[in-house]
Amino acid sequence: MCESPEDLNYDCNFNMFLAKTMLTNLNKNEDRHKAVRWMRKLAQCNRSLEEMKLRNDFMYYLVINIQAGELQPPFVDSPPQAPLPTIAHLLPGGVGIDLEKEAEWADPTKGGREPRPLLYENSPDGGEFLAAQPVPRCGAFCYLAVVARPNTMHD
Structure with a gap:
């Protein structure tokens, strides 16, 4: 599937909007701060199409966690300083093929x-x-x- 950068950015921005509007679902203030740190990290991940797709995968799982009201790994910790492709293994279920x-x-x-x-x-x-x-x-x-x-x- 060939997605354009515009499509990938639209998806990311939509998920950012969802995450921000549902932040109150997280009961712990500390979890809200972690979620915001993850959103800030993910917002900066746009160097390549592959990184943008990976960013969107992380955003998808972050939104699901926030919606559920509880952070699950990898979001229970602050985001690592490492580039996104090097932490792709942290995604639940792995990443793609x-x-x-x-x-x-x-x-x-x-x-x-x-x-x-x-x-x-x-x-x-x-x-x-x-x-x-x-x-x-x-x-x-x-x-x-x-x-x-x-x-x-x-x-």
Whole structure:
């Protein structure tokens, strides 16, 4: 999916607006300050399209935390000084498709040890949508898709 910087900034600004308006959901004043520090850090992350996408992922999870009224990792601590790409592993469920593993799956000559998951094989987008979805810390993950396929049966 190719998103423009304008689209990514619009999404970020919308999530910033949501986060700011819901800050009162956080009962602890300390949590509000942490959330604001995260918003300030994320607002500065716009050096590349990849960084902007990652910023939006962090913003999405921050908004969900604020909406729930309780900060969860990585937001329980102030944001690290490190650049955003180096802390991407802090996102719940990881970030998107692991590009190195995807390359191994795509190229059998790389000697990948794991076969590509069947879910990715059968997905029309190669699993891109699923990989970008949040994975719950506990409980179940359910995915239902309805896809129209051309009728290949001839009478």
